[in-house]
Amino acid sequence: MSDVPSILIVDDEPVARSRLRELLADLAPDFPHRIVGEAPNAPEALSQIEVAQPQIVLLDIQMPGMTGIELARHISARAQAAESPRQMPLIIFVTAYDEFAVDAFEVRAIDYLLKPVRAERLGQALRRALTRLPSEHAQQIDELAVATNTRRRHLSVHERGRVILVPLEQVIYLKAELKYITVRTKEREYLIEESLTGLEDEFSDRFVRIHRNALVARPSIAGFERVQPQGDTEGGDPYWQVVLRDVTERLPVSRRQWSIVKNLVG
Template sequence: MPQDKPLKILLVDDEPLARTRLRELLGDIAIQFASEVVGEAGNGLAALDFLRDHPVDVVLADIRMPGMDGIELAGHLGACEKPPAVIFTTAYDNYAVQAFDLNAVDYLLKPVRTQRLLTALQKVAVAPHPDSAVLAGIGQAVRGGGRTHLSCHERGRLLLVPVAEVLYFKADLKYVTARTAEREYLLDEALTHLESEYADRFMRLHRAVLVARSALAGFEKAAGDDVDAYGWALLRGVPDKLPVSRRQWAPAKAALTG
């Protein structure tokens, strides 16, 4: 990114004092590196909401935040057509910092120092944006669980799908459909990856279907001439029936009664 005009920056941190300090540091290096803070957010969800209408060049994001952390935020941004550069601010130990560094994610250790901030911003022009799949894997290891939201690109907009509201995932060709009680979303995800990431929440019913354990309401055997399924899973809150393979019939029934 050439410095023919100030870089637009979004500060994302749940601590107002941390955001204030970053503002002050950016002011201190204004002569060496021109920038403009165009907004602030207290977590990843608020940041994505801001970015829908306010494009920026750089996001300075804390890692540990309630609602949506910085790693998940960066993953959603990485899936965008023109993502901003992401620089993490973190108090993590050296092992985690090295992992981010190896995956081309720049970072600033708290308390952030002036020269280190300047160096990070100077890398923005040449540093590649982190891969969203890599970030999802790192995030799962760091936070001990999967993402809280999934990305859906619809009519040029980024929509977020809360995983807690998903009743099932169904694979069809290159896309996966996520079904909530209200509607369906098309995701650019792999069913096998979702199964691994959310093993505690979802279980496989069929080679093309994962269901939320909490959504199961019952089962019925398929007709003898039904080639699509050995049986069908009934769900809470929606009329949909999901196919269950012969292999998954017993485990699925056990999950409901257990």
């Protein structure tokens, strides 16, 4: 395997991707590297990152469907939940608008390039990227997303070699099971590798914790019902469980969380 940095180019404009390839070719004598691919949109970028595991991503900010900052937060969330930090590529943002959150970028030491990109500036950004630690970079990405009020509108599911974007408003609950999170929608279940605590922090206005291993979307709570244990647990203390809209599952509410959860439905 080559020791030179691997680079993925992400931009919805073919001309912009071609421009970056040309600049990288000009820099090759002083900055040896290998380009592992190009992606025109967020789902394709996520798929290629999963397979190629590039060390550096040149990421356009203004893309239709999902902005570069939102995409970066998907990358960060997945990397922080993974067992190895090597899965977090170092991101250099590219933008055509110098007024776009420049202060937030500079304060958080996140590198960005203004279009039209110049070879000298690209070279500086590439060398600077290699001095960062992936774990610190992931934190910087999260801080940038908060500072620019960039929220994820989807959860990214890696399934059979492809990426599925599940709209957040379709998610009924999130449940931690071993190292995975089950994402339940009306139609089906998905599995993602993220932190339940991280998801709770990021989407606290939409989800409420009902148990140490479960978050439920507030709009999906239809009510509560009190359950008397039966079978092997007969004789135990009664407990509350959540009645959900659109699915038949019932999820138990822990004693610790009941005082918070019970006020959600009038």
